[in-house]
Structures are given as structure tokens and as C-alpha cells.
Amino acid sequence: MKNYLKFLILILFVSCGNEEKDSENLVEVNQITIGNHIERLASDEFLGRKPFTEGEVITVNYLKDEFEKLGLLPGNGNSYFQDVPMIEITGTPSEKMVISGKNGSFNLEFLKDFVAFTNKAVTDVSLENSELVFAGYGIVAPEYGWNDYEGIDWKGKTAVVLINDPGFKSSDSTLFKGNEMTYYGRWTYKYEEAARQGADGLIIIHDTEPASYGWNVIESGWSGARLIIESDLPLLNVESWISGESAKKMFDVSAMKGEDYKTLSRNKNFKPIPLDLKVSVDIKNKIKKDVSKNVVALIPGTNRKDEYIIYSAHWDHFGIGKTIEGDSIYNGAVDNASGTAGLLAIAEAFKKSNRTERSVVFIAVTGEEQGLLGSAFYAENPIFTPSKTVANINIDALDSPGKMKDLTITGYGQSEMDEYAKEAAEKQNRYIIPDPEAEKGYFFRSDHYNFAKIGIPALYASGAYEGIDKSIEEIKKYNDNYRMYIYHQPSDEYNPDTTELSGIQLDLQLFFNVGFKLSNEDYFPKWYDSSEFKAARK
Known part of the structure; x- marks a missing residue:
């Protein structure tokens, strides 16, 4: 009988362990969802998604409608919007x-x-x-x-x-x-x-x-x-x-x-x-004085609903501008229809998982291209208490010619979010590296920076260095071409026949897995002692 009980306990222990491991990978971030949303958001219909234009109205209503269809609740009281007063x-x-x-x-x-x-x-x-x-x-x-x-x-x-x-x-x-x-x-x-x-x-x-x-x-x-x-x-x-x-x-x-x-x-x-x-x-x-909008949606937690994981991505781009090679619409497919689509795809995965002890928040912020304005406004007027906000996972400009071996972390060495990313990457048979181009200052060039400034540990990462099927040199050539000829140009467009989504899906799966783990534990990731943001957390 003792041996039988020991056997049952062992089976239960193994089952629980496997359940936790499998549950992280049980729900797959859907690649078709990613592609469909990028295609819509980067279409000419959205007029380049510039704040204070008809493109903004179309974009924020599209995001609000999609979050609502998924069953997410309004994130700002009874509203899916946070007003951001601006001057144009x-x-x-x-x-x-x-x-x-x-x-x-x-x-x-x-x-x-x-x-x-x-x-x-x-x-x-x-x-x-x-x-x-x-x-x-x-x-x-x-x-x-x-x-x-x-x-x-x-x-x-x-x-x-x-x-x-x-x-x-x-x-x-x-x-x-x-x-x-x-x-x-x-x-x-x-x-x-x-x-x-x-x-x-x-x-x-x-x-x-x-x-x-x-x-x-x-x-x-x-x-x-x-x-x-x-x-x-x-x-x-x-x-x-x-x-x-x-x-x-x-x-x-x-x-x-x-x-x-x-x-x-x-x-x-x-x-x-x-x-x-x-x-x-x-x-x-x-x-011109007007009001732009952050779009905020919420999945309430079951046990610790007053603790929050925040996913962020900026929805805006440059709208209609200088004509280059006959095109004046700055569609922003990579920057940042990809990240905005990622929010919707990850939200879909969380709803399918049907298990979040902490609350999970999705914020599509405005005005990033104008100087991180939407996230700066949120940081000064937070909807969710910063000390109760566990972490931020920021998604910006996902692009790759395929699945990547690496996960490049911008701001590596700042917080224990590195460890969460490492664990998730290893389960995908990937390795993590610090940003090899830290001289370019990417840590200060996306919205995670404003969350970090108010003490919220942030993860900003993507596969960017070595491909599974492509060499380091080939990836560098690919990235250099994007920066020189596509970044902030009308040529940043989406073509469903030529755009490779597998690498984007792999990154988004990792972000989901990290957030899923955070949402079902009671630990708060810490800033490292060497980080200038540790004091803000205190």
C-alpha cells in the first residue's frame, strides 16, 4: 500500500509538472491571425495610421472592435480608449x-x-x-x-x-x-x-x-x-x-x-x-489642438486581478507624406503593424488558454513615431498602479526572413526579465544575446523605455542576429537593407506572397509564453542592482 501511494504521488507530481510545461505551449499564437492583421493595418485603407487623421479613427476603432470580438474588457473603466491630448x-x-x-x-x-x-x-x-x-x-x-x-x-x-x-x-x-x-x-x-x-x-x-x-x-x-x-x-x-x-x-x-x-x-x-x-x-x-487615443483592453485575473502584465505596441506611423517612387502612403507594415497585430494575436492566445491568475493588459499606444508620446502620457497618467504592474512586454517592428536561432534583448542586463526570456528561448531551442548594436540606442527608441522610467521591468526583444536557415552575414545584409531602404519609407508595405511570418510567429509565441508564466505566478521580476531604473521601482 505504501509503495502504491508513493507511485500515485509520483504520477501526480509528474503530471502536474508536465501540465505546467505543456500549458505554456498548449496554445499557439496563430500565424494566420498575425498575417491577416498586418495586412489590414498596413493597407492603404488605414492611410498610414497617423494620429489626428482619418487614419487614426479607422485604426483605433479597428483595434477596439477586434479586442471586443475576442471578449476582452475595456481597459480604462468603461472605455477601450485613453485620451491623449496633443498639439499638432x-x-x-x-x-x-x-x-x-x-x-x-x-x-x-x-x-x-x-x-x-x-x-x-x-x-x-x-x-x-x-x-x-x-x-x-x-x-x-x-x-x-x-x-x-x-x-x-x-x-x-x-x-x-x-x-x-x-x-x-x-x-x-x-x-x-x-x-x-x-x-x-x-x-x-x-x-x-x-x-x-x-x-x-x-x-x-x-x-x-x-x-x-x-x-x-x-x-x-x-x-x-x-x-x-x-x-x-x-x-x-x-x-x-x-x-x-x-x-x-x-x-x-x-x-x-x-x-x-x-x-x-x-x-x-x-x-x-x-x-x-x-x-x-x-x-x-x-x-491644431486635438486628442489622440491609446487603445487599452483587459483580461481580468482570476486570483490576483489587481496585479498586471502589460503588453504594449504602438499603432501609429507617418500617414501620407513625401512621395517617393510614386507612393506617398507610409504604410508601416513592419513598423509597427507587426507589433500591433502581435497584440491581437497574443490576446487571442490568452483567451484560448482561459487561465490567467493575474490580469493581462494590452495597450496600443499612439504617437511613438513623434517621440514615444502615447506611452509617455500613460507613464504620467497610469491606469494601472505601477507598483502593482508586474512587467511590460513591448513589441515593435518585428521582421525576419524566417525563424531565428537568437533572441536579441535590447537593454540586456537591466532586469530579471532576461531570465524569463532565456527560459522561454531555451524551450524553443534558441539562445539569447545582448543587442550587438547597442551604440544605436534602441533601448531609448521604443515604448518600453517609458514603462522602465516608472520602475516597471520591461522586455524588448526579437530574433535579429542568426537565422535557422540563414547565416549571421545574410541576416545582417537583410537588416541593413531594411534600415537603408524600408525603415520609415513608403516601401514598408506588406505582401502576403513574399512576407515570411514564421520568425514573427516564433517571437510572438515566446512573448506569450513569458507573459503566460508571469500571469500564473506570484513573483515580481526585479531590476538588477546596476540598473538606473531600480530606484524608480522602490
């Missing part, structure tokens, strides 16, 4: 930016040589013979003993700065974070800091490698209407980029002619250098 500024810069000085003057052409815009909601802004001062990387970082603005009264002046930060390609791992971009390297930070310093304007010098995208992305993404969230923070009159070729012309007639300005900028003792040049440009704006 349609700026028309002067055709020329005039650079003048005693050693020569020249004009830069709009779009070809420069872009200019403002976040000030006023009808007219300008720089009129504003003194140009080179400010290195435009960084003030006390923890590194770094101040590129020191010693100058910036009122009435325009700073000229480099993109990225001093550690990029420096061969010095102790300089900032070495080749890994810090937030100081992002264009968003550079405009914020110049405004804090009291400057009138800022010019960022474009360089393809440290920016991680070509001038064509600046041309298409930084012209036309832009969206902002109202803020009491200081703002510049003019925010602008100039091409690398234009920067060379500028330095050739400046007080720094012949100087290696990139090397100078890496020196900890660098101080800003007046260029003996002035800049003039003006912008006329049309102002």
Missing part, C-alpha cells in the same frame, strides 16, 4: 537656412541640406543672426564629470552638436558606456538640454553611422506635421538637423577650420567654441 504643429520653414560669417556665407536648402521645426505652439518662430557655438556632443552629465555647455551665456545663441555620445567608436569602454549609447546620445535629450541651457536653437549634425539611419529618414520623418504633448518645460525656438556635407561647409568657413572637431569633442575638458558664424531661419506654423 505643421511647420513650414523658410526654403533657405542662411549661414554667414566674415570668412564666407552660404545657404542651405530645406530637406536637401537641413530640416527645422519647433515644439513651441506659436504661429511664427525664427533665428535671426543667432550666434553659432559648437558644443561638442551637447551633454551635461555630472556623473561623468562632463559639461559641454560650461562657461557660456547661451541666451540668443544656437548650439551645434554631434549625434550619439563620446563613447561611440572611441575604443574606450570607460568613456560613458563605451560603444553602447546612453540616453545622452539621443536627439531627444540634446534638444531638451539645449533648452535647459537657455539657447535659442540647436543644430544636430547628421552622421549615418552614429545616428543609425540615413539622411532619407531625417528628410521623411522630420518634415510636415509634428505632434507634441503640452509641457511646462523650456523649449527651443528652433530645433534642426543639418547634413554631414553641410556641416563640413560650415566648419570650413568657421573659426574651427582645420580642427578635428570629433576628436576634440571626446575630451573631458572640452569647452564650447564660438564659430564666428551666424544662422538665420524662420518657421511659420499652423496649430
Whole structure:
């Protein structure tokens, strides 16, 4: 009898263990669902999904209807929507930016040589013979003993700065974070800091490698209407980029002619250098105040419904813009119809699983392409208590030529979400790696960043390095082609006959498996001690 009872207990133990293992893989994220939603969201019918357009109305209603069909509840009280008040500024810069000085003057052409815009909601802004001062990387970082603005009264002046930060390609791992971009390297930070310093304007010098995208992305993404969230923070009159070729012309007639300005900028003792040049440009704006929407849907938990797993993806893209090769609709199939479709496919899988002890939330956020605006608004106005939010799994720009051996984690080493991802990847016979292109700053370029800022451990990952059937070199060529010719271009379209969905499905299955595990346990993943976000969690 004792042996029989032991046998029954052993069988029960094994069964329970297998049940837990099998239940993670019991429900498959449906590849047909993924493809159908990408095809719809990236169709011309959705007009490029730009906020404040008819494309937004179509998109958010489509998402609301699809969540409702799946049986998900409204995530914001009785509503599937969270209103995000924004201001649309349609700026028309002067055709020329005039650079003048005693050693020569020249004009830069709009779009070809420069872009200019403002976040000030006023009808007219300008720089009129504003003194140009080179400010290195435009960084003030006390923890590194770094101040590129020191010693100058910036009122009435325009700073000229480099993109990225001093550690990029420096061969010095102790300089900032070495080749890994810090937030100081992002264009968003550079405009914020110049405004804090009291400057009138800022010019960022474009360089393809440290920016991680070509001038064509600046041309298409930084012209036309832009969206902002109202803020009491200081703002510049003019925010602008100039091409690398234009920067060379500028330095050739400046007080720094012949100087290696990139090397100078890496020196900890660098101080800003007046260029003996002035800049003039003006912008006329049309102002429109309106409300965009985050779409929020909820699967309530059974036992711990006040603890939440949040899946996020941005629904927006660039709408209708500059015509390229006869096409003016920026469909955004990869960026980010893929992630938005992923939300719906994962929601479908959760409903089929019919087992979530914690609540699972799906948020399709607005305004990511304009500076992570929808997730920033959510972070400032959270619907679900951040301290009770277990984790965020963010899905952005899934694309692959097939199934991948790797799972590349952007922001690897930040939190225990790495361990959850590793466990799920190993069950798919995959391995995890840190982002091999950390210098491109992807950690700061998608919506998980705003969840991290309020202390919520976040996972942002995808297969991106080595294919099961394709080599590392082939995958790199594939990714490089996307960034150069498809990213933020009208060519980011969906073709059901040529788009390979198997790699996307594999990633989404992993995200489901991670979320499923989190939703059926009582543990809260922690930030590692070295993470700058640990304090926010406390």
C-alpha cells in the first residue's frame, strides 16, 4: 500500500509538472491571425495610421472592435480608449537656412541640406543672426564629470552638436558606456538640454553611422506635421538637423577650420567654441489642438486581478507624406503593424488558454513615431498602479526572413526579465544575446523605455542576429537593407506572397509564453542592482 501511494504521488507530481510545461505551449499564437492583421493595418485603407487623421479613427476603432470580438474588457473603466491630448504643429520653414560669417556665407536648402521645426505652439518662430557655438556632443552629465555647455551665456545663441555620445567608436569602454549609447546620445535629450541651457536653437549634425539611419529618414520623418504633448518645460525656438556635407561647409568657413572637431569633442575638458558664424531661419506654423487615443483592453485575473502584465505596441506611423517612387502612403507594415497585430494575436492566445491568475493588459499606444508620446502620457497618467504592474512586454517592428536561432534583448542586463526570456528561448531551442548594436540606442527608441522610467521591468526583444536557415552575414545584409531602404519609407508595405511570418510567429509565441508564466505566478521580476531604473521601482 505504501509503495502504491508513493507511485500515485509520483504520477501526480509528474503530471502536474508536465501540465505546467505543456500549458505554456498548449496554445499557439496563430500565424494566420498575425498575417491577416498586418495586412489590414498596413493597407492603404488605414492611410498610414497617423494620429489626428482619418487614419487614426479607422485604426483605433479597428483595434477596439477586434479586442471586443475576442471578449476582452475595456481597459480604462468603461472605455477601450485613453485620451491623449496633443498639439499638432505643421511647420513650414523658410526654403533657405542662411549661414554667414566674415570668412564666407552660404545657404542651405530645406530637406536637401537641413530640416527645422519647433515644439513651441506659436504661429511664427525664427533665428535671426543667432550666434553659432559648437558644443561638442551637447551633454551635461555630472556623473561623468562632463559639461559641454560650461562657461557660456547661451541666451540668443544656437548650439551645434554631434549625434550619439563620446563613447561611440572611441575604443574606450570607460568613456560613458563605451560603444553602447546612453540616453545622452539621443536627439531627444540634446534638444531638451539645449533648452535647459537657455539657447535659442540647436543644430544636430547628421552622421549615418552614429545616428543609425540615413539622411532619407531625417528628410521623411522630420518634415510636415509634428505632434507634441503640452509641457511646462523650456523649449527651443528652433530645433534642426543639418547634413554631414553641410556641416563640413560650415566648419570650413568657421573659426574651427582645420580642427578635428570629433576628436576634440571626446575630451573631458572640452569647452564650447564660438564659430564666428551666424544662422538665420524662420518657421511659420499652423496649430491644431486635438486628442489622440491609446487603445487599452483587459483580461481580468482570476486570483490576483489587481496585479498586471502589460503588453504594449504602438499603432501609429507617418500617414501620407513625401512621395517617393510614386507612393506617398507610409504604410508601416513592419513598423509597427507587426507589433500591433502581435497584440491581437497574443490576446487571442490568452483567451484560448482561459487561465490567467493575474490580469493581462494590452495597450496600443499612439504617437511613438513623434517621440514615444502615447506611452509617455500613460507613464504620467497610469491606469494601472505601477507598483502593482508586474512587467511590460513591448513589441515593435518585428521582421525576419524566417525563424531565428537568437533572441536579441535590447537593454540586456537591466532586469530579471532576461531570465524569463532565456527560459522561454531555451524551450524553443534558441539562445539569447545582448543587442550587438547597442551604440544605436534602441533601448531609448521604443515604448518600453517609458514603462522602465516608472520602475516597471520591461522586455524588448526579437530574433535579429542568426537565422535557422540563414547565416549571421545574410541576416545582417537583410537588416541593413531594411534600415537603408524600408525603415520609415513608403516601401514598408506588406505582401502576403513574399512576407515570411514564421520568425514573427516564433517571437510572438515566446512573448506569450513569458507573459503566460508571469500571469500564473506570484513573483515580481526585479531590476538588477546596476540598473538606473531600480530606484524608480522602490
